[in-house]
Amino acid sequence: MDLKTLTTFVTVARLKNFTAAARELHTVQPTVSRHISDLENELQTKLFDRTTHQVDLTPSGERLLPEALHIIENDQRVKSVIKQVDSDEHQEIKIGYLATACTFFLPDLINRFRVKHSSSQLRLYEMTPAEQVEAMVDNKVDIVFSRESHHLDESYFSSSLVYEDTLIALLPRNHALASNENINIDDLHNENLHLFHRNEWLGVYERIIRVCRENGFAPNVVGNPMNMRHLVTTISSGLGISIAPRCIKFIADDSCVCKPINQIDIQLPLTVYFRKHNKSRIVDEFISHTIAESTNIQAML
Structure with a gap:
């Protein structure tokens, strides 16, 4: 029992006609008949009563119909969820930041980013440096804006200077x-x-x-x-x-x-830290955006 066969079954049940179902499914009637026959053989029951002018569901067919619809709808839902996860515009970015060090530039940085990524979800977490290290190691955030840290393993994390403070x-x-x-x-x-x-x-x-x-x-x-x-x-x-x-x-x-x-x-460098093997394109986009804006951020001081 596969989705294609169940889709054929649901279409025939709705249209009550094999020829009309074949036309809607962009296939030929023998293929529709074979799908229904295969499904009946697998379930060891008759699903349709066929007459000259139309086909009607048997009691077994009536029982199968809502289950088939549920399976098809669930498949579509799963595909939609996965597509949303893979879509840059719907991924979230979790950012840990130092309040005072970031207050003057982070809002504008995020607003400019969202001009091109309006549907992206950005979540901000004010943290101390120690909390930032823990959050990065535990994979609770994607990016941190922090002072120079010697507690993040360079084998796993990369960094880029945002600005130099004095x-x-x-x-x-x-x-x-x-x-x-x-x-x-x-x-x-x-x-x-x-x-x-x-x-x-x-x-x-x-x-x-x-x-x-x-x-x-x-x-x-x-x-x-x-x-x-x-x-x-x-x-x-x-x-x-x-x-x-x-x-x-x-x-x-x-x-x-x-x-x-x-x-x-x-000198007090403010640095953005991120994972070397990050798999999120939207996080990569935000990192690139931050690096590109670093000269402007430095000028704000």
Whole structure:
């Protein structure tokens, strides 16, 4: 019993005529007759009562008809589902991102992508760097936008630079140094310093401490916020200053100012990570789109 035979059976049952069924199926009447005969032999029952002018279903044929329709409809549904999965326009892309590092470019990047892929489904997940690594390893996301990571095996994952960030001084607007065009690193030696938590900053925390010591002082670190919005709130409240990525300017309010720092040259790459053996064309399209837009993203800083 195959789909072609069941389709022939359903067509004959609907049209009540072998010749009409053959015409609709774009075949010849002997082929239709053979399909019905094969089906009756397989089921060991008669499916039609044939008369001179039409054919009618037997009780067995009546019982088979809804089952045959269900099988045919289910086959069409399965094919449709698989076709949808294979279609670029209906695949979803799961993206893990760092909020502050991506806020200024990710919405526009996605909106431009959706101009050409309007039916694609993009799902965004705000994550810490540690959560991103876990999600990539566990195949929970397709792409992550993250700071440089040494925890993703290069045998399985590829990456491409999106933009290079630098460090700035984040100060309350009424701070004594806020009117300076640039800040010298040793100007910070008596300041209460809030640094983004070392577990979420992948080595940058230690590099900042080292630069301060190389310039003759041990920084007075009084706080380690776990996210950048908390950091901005802390500085806005006048509770100290911070050394932070320049991209923080996109979420800082008017009560803060951002100033370049002399004697500190730490680059903070923001990178897109993805699987080397990715099988999704729509994910590949998004990666290519991101790489093509990287120059424009860098210019936004």
